[in-house]
Amino acid sequence: MAPQDHEDRIIKAQGLGRRFGRHEALAGIDLQVGRGEIFGILGPDGAGKTTLMQLLAAILDPTAGQCRVLGFDTLRESSQVTDRIGYMSQGFTLYDRLSVEENLAFSARIRGVSDADYRQRRQRLLQMAGLQDAVNREARVLSGGMRKKLSLCTNLIHEPELLLLDELSLGVDPVSRQELWKMLRTFRDSGMTIVLTTPYMDEAQACDRLAFLYRGRLLAVDSPAALKDRARGRVYEVVTARLEEVQEILAASPEVISGQWLADRYRFQIDNAQGISGSLRMKLEYLGAPSPAMPDLENAFVQLTAQPADRLATTVSLRSAATPAAPATAIAATDISVRFGDFSAVNQVSFRIAAGEVVGWLGPNGAGKTTLIRVLCGLQRPSAGEARIAGLPLASSSTQIKARIGYMSQRFSLYPDLSVIENLRFFAGMYGLSGQHRRDAIRWVKPLVGIDGLDGNRTQALSGALRQRLALACAIMHRPSVLFLDEPTSGVDPLARRRFWQLIQRLARSGMAILVTTHYLEEACYCHRLGLMHNSRLVALGTLAELRSALQPSDPGASVEAVFMAYITRPSAAAGVVG
Amino acid sequence: MNARRIRAVIGKETREILRDPITLGVALLMPLVMLFLFGYAISLDLRRASLGVLDEDHSPASRALIEHFSANESFHLSRSLGSVREIEQVLQRGQVDLVLVVPAGLNDSLLRREQPQVQVVVDGTYSTTALLAAGYAEALVASFGTKPSRATLRLETRVWYNPSLRSVNYIVPGLYAVILLAFPPLLTALGVVREKETGTIQCIFASPLTSSEFIFGKLVPYSLIALLQMLIVVSFGYFWFGVPFQGSFLFLLAAGLVYVLCTVGIGLLVSTLTRTQLTAMLLALIVTLMPSFLFSGLLFPIFTMPALLQLYAAIFPGVYFVEISRGIVLKGTGIDMVWFQVAVLALYTLAVFILASRRLKKKVA
Numbered sequence: 001m002a003p004q005d006h007e008d009r010i011i012k013a014q015g016l017g018r019r020f021g022r023h024e025a026l027a028g029i030d031l032q033v034g035r036g037e038i039f040g041i042l043g044p045d046g047a048g049k050t051t052l053m054q055l056l057a058a059i060l061d062p063t064a065g066q067c068r069v070l071g072f073d074t075l076r077e078s079s080q081v082t083d084r085i086g087y088m089s090q091g092f093t094l095y096d097r098l099s100v101e102e103n104l105a106f107s108a109r110i111r112g113v114s115d116a117d118y119r120q121r122r123q124r125l126l127q128m129a130g131l132q133d134a135v136n137r138e139a140r141v142l143s144g145g146m147r148k149k150l151s152l153c154t155n156l157i158h159e160p161e162l163l164l165l166d167e168l169s170l171g172v173d174p175v176s177r178q179e180l181w182k183m184l185r186t187f188r189d190s191g192m193t194i195v196l197t198t199p200y201m202d203e204a205q206a207c208d209r210l211a212f213l214y215r216g217r218l219l220a221v222d223s224p225a226a227l228k229d230r231a232r233g234r235v236y237e238v239v240t241a242r243l244e245e246v247q248e249i250l251a252a253s254p255e256v257i258s259g260q261w262l263a264d265r266y267r268f269q270i271d272n273a274q275g276i277s278g279s280l281r282m283k284l285e286y287l288g289a290p291s292p293a294m295p296d297l298e299n300a301f302v303q304l305t306a307q308p309a310d311r312l313a314t315t316v317s318l319r320s321a322a323t324p325a326a327p328a329t330a331i332a333a334t335d336i337s338v339r340f341g342d343f344s345a346v347n348q349v350s351f352r353i354a355a356g357e358v359v360g361w362l363g364p365n366g367a368g369k370t371t372l373i374r375v376l377c378g379l380q381r382p383s384a385g386e387a388r389i390a391g392l393p394l395a396s397s398s399t400q401i402k403a404r405i406g407y408m409s410q411r412f413s414l415y416p417d418l419s420v421i422e423n424l425r426f427f428a429g430m431y432g433l434s435g436q437h438r439r440d441a442i443r444w445v446k447p448l449v450g451i452d453g454l455d456g457n458r459t460q461a462l463s464g465a466l467r468q469r470l471a472l473a474c475a476i477m478h479r480p481s482v483l484f485l486d487e488p489t490s491g492v493d494p495l496a497r498r499r500f501w502q503l504i505q506r507l508a509r510s511g512m513a514i515l516v517t518t519h520y521l522e523e524a525c526y527c528h529r530l531g532l533m534h535n536s537r538l539v540a541l542g543t544l545a546e547l548r549s550a551l552q553p554s555d556p557g558a559s560v561e562a563v564f565m566a567y568i569t570r571p572s573a574a575a576g577v578v579g
Numbered sequence: 580m581n582a583r584r585i586r587a588v589i590g591k592e593t594r595e596i597l598r599d600p601i602t603l604g605v606a607l608l609m610p611l612v613m614l615f616l617f618g619y620a621i622s623l624d625l626r627r628a629s630l631g632v633l634d635e636d637h638s639p640a641s642r643a644l645i646e647h648f649s650a651n652e653s654f655h656l657s658r659s660l661g662s663v664r665e666i667e668q669v670l671q672r673g674q675v676d677l678v679l680v681v682p683a684g685l686n687d688s689l690l691r692r693e694q695p696q697v698q699v700v701v702d703g704t705y706s707t708t709a710l711l712a713a714g715y716a717e718a719l720v721a722s723f724g725t726k727p728s729r730a731t732l733r734l735e736t737r738v739w740y741n742p743s744l745r746s747v748n749y750i751v752p753g754l755y756a757v758i759l760l761a762f763p764p765l766l767t768a769l770g771v772v773r774e775k776e777t778g779t780i781q782c783i784f785a786s787p788l789t790s791s792e793f794i795f796g797k798l799v800p801y802s803l804i805a806l807l808q809m810l811i812v813v814s815f816g817y818f819w820f821g822v823p824f825q826g827s828f829l830f831l832l833a834a835g836l837v838y839v840l841c842t843v844g845i846g847l848l849v850s851t852l853t854r855t856q857l858t859a860m861l862l863a864l865i866v867t868l869m870p871s872f873l874f875s876g877l878l879f880p881i882f883t884m885p886a887l888l889q890l891y892a893a894i895f896p897g898v899y900f901v902e903i904s905r906g907i908v909l910k911g912t913g914i915d916m917v918w919f920q921v922a923v924l925a926l927y928t929l930a931v932f933i934l935a936s937r938r939l940k941k942k943v944a
Contacts, residue, residue, distance in 0.1 A: 020944065059784040060943050079787070082941065087785035089778045095591060096777075097598040102591070109587030110788045138598070155782070164785075 008035045010162055010193040011056060015065030018051050025051045026216045027064065033195060033209075038188050040207030041197040042301070045464050045491030048216040049197035050090060053166045056195065057087040070161055086155035086163040090170065092147045096140035100131055100150055103139055107154035118157070125153040128183050144365045145176025152180060156187065163187070165196040169203055173364030174521065174561055175568065181206060199491055201297045202522055202561065212301055214493070219304040224297060231295035231303050233273040239265040240288035244509055247502060249283045256280075257306040260498050261505040262525045263358070263543070269299055271306075298494045298522075305495060330355045330482050330513030331376060335385035338371050345371040347536040348385070353515065355481065358508045360527030361517045362564060367533040369517045373484050376515075377407055390481040403431065406480035410487040412471035416460035420451060420470055423459055424477070431478035441477040449473045449503060465496030472500070476507065483507065485516040489523065501526045521560040530560075534568040580795070584788050588796025592770070596800055603804075606766050610758045610808045611815060614751070618820050621750050621878065625711040629657035631675035633666060638686030644697065647723050648679060653715050670702050677701040677712050740825075740909045748823065751816040752908040753877040756900035758812050759835070760842050760871040763805035765863045767846025771797060772859040775850075784941040791936045794847055801846070805839040816908075825911030831904065834917075837924045838900045842867070844931035845896075851938035871897040899923050 011033040018026045026048045033039045043049050054060035056069055058078035066073060072080040094103050104125070108118045126132045129149040139147060148169070155163060169177045184194055196207070204210050205224050212219040212227070220227060238246050246266040250256045255277055259268040270276055276290060284290050331353040338346040346368045353359050363369050374380035376387060378398040387394040390404040414423050424445070428438040446452050449469040459467065468488065476483060485504070489497045497520075505526070508514050516527065524530050524544060532540040532547075540547055548558050551566050558566075596603060630648060634641050649656040657675055660666060669675045680698040688695035699716045703709040741748045774780040783793060813831070816822045846863060853859040872878070874888070875897035881889055892898050899920040906912030914921065 054781075054943050057781075057785045059781060059941060078941070079789075082785050083787040085785060087782060089781035089785075091778045093778045093782050095595060095779060097595045098591060102594060106587055106591045107782075107786075110584050110783070110786050112581070112583070112787060 009033070009068075010035050010037075011067070011069050011195070013056075013065065013067040016052075016055060016062050016067050017064030018048075018055060018060065019063050024216055026055070029065070029218055031211065031218065031221065033193060035193055036188060036191050037193055037208045038184060038206070039193070039195045040204045040210045041195065041213050042199070042201070042204040042210055042297070043197070043213035044199060044493030044496075046215075047213045047493075049213055050166055052213065053087070053089075053164050053195070053197060057085060057164050058082055059087070084161055086158065086160040088151050088155050088163075088165045088168070090166045092139075092144070092171075093151055094139040094147060094154070097138055099136050099138055100126075100142070101135045103150060103154055104157055108157045111158040113158050121157055121159070125156055128186065129153050130179065143176075144171045145173050145179075148172045148176060149180060149183070152183060156183075159192070161191075161193065163192055163194045165194065168196050168198060169200065171365060174564055175364065177203070178565070200520065201301075201494070202559075204297055210297075212304060214301075214305050220300075227300040228295050228297060231269065231299035233275065233292065234271075234303065235267065235269050235293045235295045235299050236276060236290040237265050237267040237293045238284055238288045238290050242287050243505065246284065246287055247506075249280070249287075253277075253280050253283075258302045258495060258498055259502065260526070261502045263528045267293060269295075269302055269306075301494050302498075305493070328355055329353075329388075329391070330357070331387065331389055331515070333376070333385070333387040336372065336375055336382045336387060337384040338368075338375060338380060339383045344536050346375065346382070349533075349538045350385075351531065351538060351541055353482075353513050355511045355513050356508050357529065358504060358514045358516065358527045360524050360530045361515055361533065362521065362524065362530060363533030364568065368536040369533050370486070372533070373407075373486060373515070373517065376482075377405060377484060378402055403478065404481045406475035406478070406483045408471050408475040408483070408485050408488055410490060412467050414459050414467060414471055414474065416458075418459055419455065420457050420459060420462070421455040423470060423474060427474035428477050433478060441479075445473045445477050450499070463496075464492050465499075468492055468496065468500060469503070472503065476512075481512065483512050483514045485514065487517055487519060489518065489520060497523075521564060524560040532564060532567050539570075540567050580789070580792055581787075585792050585796045588788070588793060589799050592797060592800045596770075596804070602766070606762065606804055607808065607811065610762055610812050613758055613761070614754055614812050614815055617754055617757075618747060618751055618816075621746070625653050625708060625715060627655040628653060628676040628708070628712050629674070630654045631658050631660050631666070631669050631678040632656060633660040633663065633678060633680045635683040636681050636685040640686040640689050641681045644681060644685070644720075644723055645679070648716075648719055651715070651719060653712075666700055670700065673702070675702075676708065677716065679716070747820050748909060749905060750877070751820050751822045752904045753875065753901045755809065755812055755816065755835075755904045756838070756875055756897050757868075757871045757877055759805060759809055759839055759900070760845075760875075760895070760897045761868045762808060763801060763839060763842045764846030764849060764867050765860065766804065767797065767801040767843045768849040768853070768859040768863045769856055770801060771847060771850035772853055772856050775854055776856060781943060784943065790939040790941055794932070794936055794939060797847065798840070798843055801843045802836075802839055805843055806836065809835045809839060822908060824908055826907035827911075827913065830913065831907045834900070834903050834907070834921055834924070837921060837928060838896065838903075841896050841924055841928040841931060844928055844935060847935040848931055848938065851935055866895075870895040874898065876901045896924055896927050899927075 009032050011031060013029050013031040016026065016029040016031070017024065029052065041049050041052060051060065055062050055067060055074065058069065058074040058081035061075055066075065068074070069081045070084050074081055095106070098106065104122055105118070113121070126135065129152070131146060131150060131153070134142065134146065139150060142150065148171070152165070168180060172180065188194055198204055207224065209221065209223050210227060211221045240246060243261055243266050247259065247261060250259050250266070250268055255270045255272065256268050257271050259266060281290060329352055331351070334350050336346055336349045337344065349372060361369050371380060375382050376389060376394070378394060378401050389401045392401050392404070394401060415426065418426065421442070424442050425438065428441050433441050449472055451466065451469055451473060454462070454466065459470065462470065472488070489500055492500065501523070504514060529541060529543050530547060531538055540550070542550070544560065544563070547563050547567070548554060548556055551558065551563065555562070632645050634645065645656070648654050658669065660669065660678065666678050666680070670678065678700045680700065682696065682698070685695050685697065697720060699713060701709045701713050774783070817824050845867065849859055849863045849866065853862055870892070874881070874892035874895060881892050881898060884892065903917045903920050906917050
C-alpha cells in the first residue's frame with residue numbers, strides 16, 4: 001500500500017528532527033504515509049515514538065527538517081493540521097468526572113460537529129465500542145479497556161482524515177484490544193488514515209506498513225511480511241532439555257547475535273543468511289539438531305539493532321547462583337480468597353509452583369493478578385485460604401518469608417537520584433545484608449546481571465534496559481527462593497528483553513521459583529507453565545501445549561492470544577486444566 | 580473566538596467542578612475559615628489588660644481612682660501590690676501588663692486643690708499594646724478628679740469612619756482583598772495544570788479550539804466561584820462580624836468582579852508557567868498569598884514602608900482592592916474617589932490575560 005502519487009500522501013516528512021536541549025530525541029526522519037493505511041511505529045520506550053506523534057499532530061515544533069500533514073506544513077500551518085486530525089495521546093485522556101456521553105459531546109463541540117451529525121455518529125460509535133449501556137457512567141469508573149475505547153470514540157466523532165494514536169493498547173486487555181482493532185479497520189476501510197505507535201510486536205503485525213524506530217532514528221519502513229523476510233534464513237531453534245548448555249555454546253559463538261531461551265527450546269539468530277557454520281552445528285548436534293525457524297518481527301528488529309556488545313550474556317558460574325536448600329515446592333496456595341467489602345478480588349485460587357519453575361501469570365486488568373501477588377508477598381492478608389512460601393506458612397511467619405522472596409515491580413522501584421552502587425547497597429541493607437555479606441552479595445550480583453563498571457552512574461541516566469537489570473539485581477541479592485516479577489519487561493527493547501529472559505532462565509535453573517505477570521503475550525513462550533486469571537478466578541494453569549489441547553476445538557498452532565481469548569470468553573470460565 | 584466552542588469548555592469545566600464535591604467544598608469553605616481565623620486573631624484592640632495596683636495612700640480618693648480604672652472594660656484589676664519591689668516582680672513574670680502606683684498623700688493634695696501625680700508603669704514588650712494601655716490610662720487619669728478649668732484649651736477628638744476604633748472594622752474589609760487573591764488563583768491554576776498532568780490538554784492542543792477560547796472557557800466558571808466566594812465573605816463580614824457597610828453594595832460587587840477576573844487571570848498565568856500541580860500550587864502561593872498579607876496594607880500601612888518596598892507592594896493587585904474595599908465599606912466612597920485603583924485593576928487584568936494567552940501556545944514543548 002505504498003503511496004502512489006502526490007495526492008495520496010497524507011504525511012510527508014523530510015529530515016524531520018527534534019532536540020530537547022542537548023538531547024536529540026529524533027533525527028533524520030524521512031517518512032511517507034499514504035491514504036487509507038494503518039501505519040505502525042514500533043519501538044521500545046525512549047525511542048522517540050511520542051515525540052514523532054506530537055510532531056505529526058503539529059503540537060510540537062520540529063527543530064530540523066520539515067513535515068507536511070494533509071498537505072499543510074506542521075510548523076507554519078499548524079492550526080490547519082490540528083483542525084483536521086484526531087490525536088489520542090498516551091494514557092487515558094478523558095475527563096474523569098464527565099460521563100461517556102459528556103466526554104463525547106465535548107469532543108464534538110470543540111471540533112464543530114453539527115448536532116445532527118453528532119447524534120448519528122454517536123449512536124454508531126457507542127455501538128461499535130460496546131458502550132451503549134454506559135453512556136451515563138462517569139469515565140473514571142470505566143475499566144481500562146472501556147476508557148481506551150471511549151478515548152478512541154472522542155477522536156473519531158469528527159471523522160478526521162488522519163487519526164494519530166499514541167500507545168493505543170497500553171494498559172488494555174486482549175479482549176478490548178481486539179475490539180479497538182475492529183474499529184480501526186472499519187474506519188480504515190472507509191478511507192481514514194491511521195498512524196499508531198506500539199511497543200508490542202504482535203500488534204505491529206496487524207499494521208499495513210511498519211516503521212522501526214530506535215534511539216530516535218528510523219531503521220526500516222516496510223510491510224510486516226517484508227520486514228520479517230529480512231531475517232529469513234537467520235533464525236534457528238534447538239529443542240532439548242539441556243538449554244543451559246545450549247546457552248553456553250551460543251554465548252561463545254561470534255556468529256550468534258541473539259538468543260531466546262524459551263520454556264522447551266532455544267531459538268537463536270545468526271549474523272548472516274548463509275546458514276550456521278559447521279563448527280557451531282557440530283557443537284550443538286549432540287544436544288539436539290538445530291533446525292531453521294520462521295522469523296518474526298522481533299527477529300527483524302534484532303537484526304537491525306544488534307551490536308557486538310549486545311550478544312548473549314556471558315555465562316557466570318551457576319554454582320555461585322545456587323540458592324541454599326530450596327524446598328521442592330516453592331509456593332503452595334490453597335483456596336486463597338481476598339474480598340474488599342462486596343468485591344471479590346481473588347476467588348478461591350489454589351496452585352503449586354515447584355522450585356526452578358518459571359510460571360507466567362496472565363489476565364486482563366483487574367483480574368486479580370496484582371492482589372494475588374500482594375498476598376504471596378505478605379503485603380495483603382487473604383480473607384480465606386492459606387499459602388506456604390518456601391515451606392513456611394504465610395500466616396505465621398511473614399517476617400521470615402520476606403527474607404525468602406524477591407520482588408521486582410513494574411516501575412523498577414529504584415532511587416533515580418542514587419548511583420548504581422548506592423541503590424545496590426541500600427537494597428542489600430534492606431534485606432538485612434551488611435558488612436562482608438553485603439560486599440559479597442554485590443560482588444556476586446553485578447556480573448550476573450551485567451552491570452559491572454557502572455557503580456558511579458546515576459540511576460536516572462541509565463537506559464531502560466540497564467535500569468531493569470539493576471532492579472533485578474536489587475531483588476535477588478539476598479538469594480530468595482521465590483522471585484516475583486511484575487511486568488518486568490514493559491517498554492524495554494527486544495534485545496534487552498531477550499537478555500533479561502536468559503537471566504531469568506538461569507536463575508530458575510539455580511532453583512529459584514519465578515512468578516511473572518506480563519502483558520506481552522508472546523513472552524508466554526518463555527514460561528514453563530501459564531496461569532490465566534479472569535474475574536478473580538484462576539481459569540487455567542498448565543503448559544502452553546496443555547492449554548491448547550484443552551481447547552474446543554483444540555488447535556496445536558494457536559497463538560497465546562487466541563488461547564487466552566478462548567479461555568476468558570468461555571461462558572463459564574470454570575477451572576480448566578489446573579495442575 | 581467561536582462561541583459554541585467556548586460554551587463547550589465552560590459546560591465541561593462547570594460539570595467537572597460541580598462533580599468534585601471536595602474541591603468545591605474547599606473552595607467555598609476555605610475563605611470562610613480564613614475570614615474567621617483572621618477576623619478573630621488579628622485584633623489590635625486592648626481588652627482586659629491585667630492591672631496591678633500599688634496603693635500607698637489608702638484614702639477615699641485612691642480607692643475612687645482604682646475603681647475608676649477597674650470599672651473600665653479595658654482594664655481588669657488582677658492584683659494589689661504591697662511594695663515598690665513587687666512592681667518589678669509582677670511585670671517581669673508577666674503577671675500584669677501595667678501597674679498603677681498611687682503615692683501617699685493623694686487625697687490630701689486633691690483636697691488642697693494641688694496637682695498631685697500618680698504613676699503608671701507599663702510592660703513595653705509588646706509595643707502596640709503598651710502604647711494603647713498607656714494612652715488609655717492617661718485618658719482615665721485625665722478624666723478623674725478635677726474638672727478642667729475654663730481657661731485651658733480643650734481637645735475634643737472625633738474618630739470618623741470607625742468611631743468605635745474596632746480593629747475588626749478595618750481588618751475584615753482588608754481580608755476581602757486578601758482572600759480573593761489567595762484562593763481563586765490557586766483553584767484556577769490547579770484546574771489547568773491538572774489537564775497537563777492527565778494529558779487531556781494534548782487533545783485540546785490537537786483540536787481547532789484556540790488558546791484564547793480555552794482560557795476564556797476556563798475563566799468563566801472559576802470567576803463565578805470567586806464571585807461566590809466574595810459574596811460569602813462579604814455577607815459574613817456584615818452579618819457576623821458586624822462590620823458596617825456605608826457604601827454601595829453594587830459598586831463593591833462591580834469592583835470585586837474586576838478584581839476577581841484579575842486574580843483568576845493570575846491563576847491562569849501561573850498555570851502556563853508550571854507543569855505539575857505541586858509547582859503550580861507553590862508558585863500560586865508565592866505570588867498571591869505571601870504578598871497579599873504583607874504588602875497589601877491589610878496589617879501594615881504601605882506608606883510607612885521604605886520607597887523600594889512601596890514599589891514592590893504596588894506590583895500586586897491586593898493593595899488596590901484593599902483601598903477600594905475599605906473605602907466602600909467604611910467611608911461609603913464612590914467611583915469618583917477610587918477610580919484610579921479601579922483603573923489600575925482593569926489594566927492589570929487585561930495585561931494578565933494577554934500574557935496568559937501568549938504563554939499558552941498550543942504546543943507541548
